[in-house]
């Protein structure tokens with residue numbers, strides 16, 4: 001038995017933000033990030049539509065990138081005081097992810113963060129509020145997924161929360177919002193979406209319902225991401241749909257160790273965060289090579305290469321062609337080949353090596369590892385991370 005869950009309603013296309021005026025409720029809290037939605041006028045428009053719907057509206061602003069447990073608690077408190085029956089989260093992945101966790105603490109003030117970290121262990125939500133998500137970036141697809149990533153800064157660890165209870169009720173995928181993304185954000189979020197689709201397709205939890213979504217997303221992202229990065233707004237609009245399709249796939253097929261490694265390296269080093277999508281983009285070629293030692297995964301990667309019309313007269317050759325294709329996209333998107341090159345070398349080599357063993361252990365324990373086609377040993381995970389630091393070839 002398997003489950004396939006998506007939002008009840010998904011509005012897409014230019015201008016679909018206006019669907020907010022058709023929500024039925026009394027009070028809406030709007031959760032947003034640091035200001036781009038306000039600056040570009042989308043926040044005012046959203047508030048206006050909610051008021052047209054007859055709702056009292058409160059804002060919870062300034063959710064930081066990689067939202068913290070503390071921000072989640074502050075948001076939950078604001079919700080408890082206001083008593084919304086709609087939570088409307090708008091912006092990049094961070095405000096929407098934060099709002100999902102706030103939602104759980106709003107409905108269950110006594111629940112612990114530790115218990116929410118256990119996969120598929122959430123209490124039943126929607127006793128107080130429903131949830132509408134409006135993405136402004138084209139990558140995380142959190143508007144359709146059962147996931148949220150919250151960072152514990154004291155421990156320097158990102159926790160992926162997973163439960164179908166936090167799959168939003170309504171998603172509004174309006175490409176007008178994504179047109180505001182700067183190029184670097186477009187590149188990073190786009191490769192995050194590519195990683196979602198590829199990891200979902202080779203996941204041990206893949207199924208007929210997720211395969212079609214994943215493959216179509218991979219084809220769209222291959223065609224449109226570089227053009228979107230270079231300012232083609234029609235390609236940008238299509239990327240907004242492509243990332244959402246990838247999200248529908250991975251929310252139900254789960255992910256793999258590219259994400260495990262990105263989660264556990266993301267906030268681990270004092271030089272700075274390794275941005276999620278950029279980490280995925282760097283690690284993906286290494287993990288494809290590692291996973292392709294598994295026969296089923298190899299056949300699936302080869303199928304992706306065939307769908308992309310890449311050349312190769314054997315499955316091995318097709319897997320290598322797919323790896324070259326990903327590396328080629330990364331190069332065109334100005335994404336570095338390895339952690340050592342990231343942002344001019346801000347991740348210190350000595351610190352990386354000193355934390356390698358602990359980060360590898362955490363990555364193996366990440367919620368995304370279970371559905372990866374190969375289960376890495378401690379030694380293998382350390383070698384994978386080293387390969388991602390130095391851009392080494394994978395031969396194990």
Ligand code: FE
Nearest residue numbers: 140192196259
């Ligand atoms: Fe991701």
